[in-house]
Amino acid sequence: MWERTGWLADASTEGDLSAARAQMGFSLAWHIVVACLGVGLPLLTLIAEWRGWRTGEPALRLLARRWARAMGVLFAVGAVSGTILSFEMGLLWPGLMGTYGQVLGLPFALEGIAFFIEAIFLGIYLYAWDRLPPRHHLLTGVPIVVAGVASAFFVVCANAWMNQPRGFDLRGGRVVSVDPWAAMFNPASPPQTVHMILAALMVASFLTASVYAVALLRGRDDRYHRAGFFIPFILGAIATPAQIVVGDWAARFVAEYQPAKLAAMEGVYRTSDHVPLTVGGIAGDGGLQYGVEIPNGLSLLIGYSPSTVVQGLEEVPRVQWPAVTTVHLAFDVMVVIGMFLLAMGAWLLWAGWRRRRSGAGDVLRMRGMRIFLRLAVLTGPAAVIALESGWVVTEMGRQPWVVQGLMTVRQAVNPAPGLANGLWLVLVVYAAMTVATVYVLRRLARERPVPIAPQESDVRDQPVA
Incomplete structure (x- = not known):
C-alpha cells in the first residue's frame, strides 16, 4: 500500500490517499519486526532453558531468563502497535472493512484468541520461574510458542485472502x-503463512545472534555469550534453506495465480517464452534497463523449461500495473540477502566440519572466523x-488492488479529509515507542534478574546483551 498512485486518484484526494498509505505502511513495517520477535524469541528462550535444564549449565539458564524478560517487553510493545493497526484498518480503510469485514472477521477473531492465550501463559511463564519445577516451568512456555505461531498464521491468512479472495458471492x-473458512483457507x-513464519524465525534468530556476535568481537568470550550467539544463529541457519525452498513455491504460486505481480517482480513486459531472469535494472519504456540478464532463467525457474511462457504486463491495462522498479528491486534485495544468509550458515557448517576433522578445540578461534563474526x-x-x-513485494505487487481484482485501494480509503494529521501523530507515537523500547531493553541487559551462583562467575562481571 505504499507506492505512488497518481493514476488512481485526482489531485483533490491524492494527498489523503498517500497519507493513508504511508501511515499504514509505516505502522506495518514497524510492527512486523516486533511481531517476528514475538514468534521467534519464545522458541529461542525455550531452547536455551531446555538445554540449561538438561546440562545444568547456569549460563544457559541465565540466558533463558534474560531472553524471557526481553520477550515480555516486546510482547507489551507488540500489543500496542498491533492495537494501532487494528484501529487503522477501520479508520483508514472503511471501504474494505465495511464491504468485506464479515468475510475477514474469522482470522482476526482467531488471532485475538491466540493473543489472549499467549498473554496468559506469558504471565505464568514469567511469574512462575522460581515457583515451579524446571520441567513444569518449561512446559508453560510451549503454549507461548504455539500461540505466537498461530497469531502469525491467522493474520497472514487475512492478507492472503486479499491476494486470493474466496468464500463469498x-x-x-x-x-x-x-x-469464512473458505475465505481463510x-x-x-x-x-x-509458511513463508512468513519461517521469515519470523529467521529475523528473531539472526537479530539475536548479531547482538552476541558484537559481544564476542569485543572480547566477551564466555559460555554465556557463545550460547547467546550459537543457539539463535544455528536456528536461523536451519530455517534459511527451508525458506528458500518455500520462497520458490511461493513464486510459482504467484506465477499461476497473480501473473501481473510476477511480471512486476521480474520486470517482464511482453508475454513470451525463453524469458531471461533479470538482476537489477530500472523500468523503462520497453522493459528493464541496466539490469544483468540470465538467458532463459525465468522460464526455467517457473516451468523447468526454456519454452515456458511467462505472462507480461502487456496482458493487463496500464492503469493496473504495479510500481515495477520498486517491486523488482525489492524482490532482488530479498533474494540476494537470502543467498547471503544461506552462505553464512554454510560457512559455520563448514567450519564445524573442519574443526572435527582437524581436532581443533574451538571453532570461533579457527582461521577466518573473526571475519565470519563480523559478517x-x-x-x-x-x-x-x-x-x-x-x-x-507482497503489497505493492498487488497494486492497485486492495482486494485482488475486486476493490482498488482508492475505493477502500476513508474519503474524509485530514488523514495526513494521523500520519504525523503515528510517526510521533512510534518514535516514542522505539526510544522507550530500546531504553528498556538496554536497561534489562545491564541488570541481573537472579542472584549469580559461584559457578556462574564466568559471566558475573561481564556486561551482557
Missing part, C-alpha cells in the same frame, strides 16, 4: 453467501531488510 455489489494461505553482525539487519522487502 457478490450480488448487486453486496457480499452474500459468506463462507484460500489458495494463497499455505505458501504465504554475522550484519545478518540481523540483513534479515530485517529482507523481511521488509518481501512485504513490499
